[in-house]
Amino acid sequence: MTAEALAVPAEPAPSHGRLVPVTVHFDDLDALGLLHNARYPVMVERAWSALWHERGLSFEGDWAAAGDFCNAVKEFTITYDAPVKRPGAYAVSLWLERLGRTGLTYGFRFCSADGSLTYAHGTRVLVRLDPATLRPAPWSERFRALGQDLLRPRG
Template sequence: MSRPPPARRSEFRVWQRFTTRWADNDAYGHVNNTVYYQWFDSAVNAWLVAQGLLEIARGERIALVVETGCTYNAPLSFPGMVDVGLAVTDLGRSSVRYVLGIFALDADVAAAQGHFVHVLVDRETRRPVPWPDNWRRALETVRASSQ
């Protein structure tokens, strides 16, 4: 089984920085794999909120995670800072595929990389709805350059 090459910083469009916490380290002395998924979720949703798209408590539309995955390239640990890069690779009628890279501070090669798929749904019915124009425009601004 072959692995994709580690992602580079240049592949991502927007960034979020997080501090590792003492509780993030597992018994093996590195950040536990579940924390990477928390960083993915936080980076995507923080960007959506900052764009004025996602109203977590009262919005008519919400984005549900339907798929996620991660490949680990190098360990991270507390104490430290990580940069999480975000880009969009696929934008459908009501779904979007984000790619994410987690980088040690000042590293050019990702310690981990993954993907995160959202489907936009009506808050009440939980049925998919098409992207409103403002969402689609914002998502297009972070489309990966190879698209």
């Protein structure tokens, strides 16, 4: 049975979130020719970085200047639904589950380029930090505005 046959079909395209293209390269595969489990989170992070950069937010490497990028991962969960068995074009579906005062939870699906097949899914919890104290700090109003269309509707 092929990986495509094992992949979990996607739910109908959500009205929230965004499908971001990613590329799996030959060197992302493990010794068995499967996408290495540690590469999924890297690809998800790259997709988020590309999405925020496209929206005008970028990280320059300075904690004090990082703004909303001064954050830390509190929790990361992932479920591997089916193996990715070849390099090529794929996508990551991204959305915000919750956008709190100092924290947020985002959801993701690592999927086929068109979003029709799911290979892995999960969530990640981030906490915005004050660069001087490394204590929780509120997200900026700009960040909140830029993330509104990514929020999953409640109810």
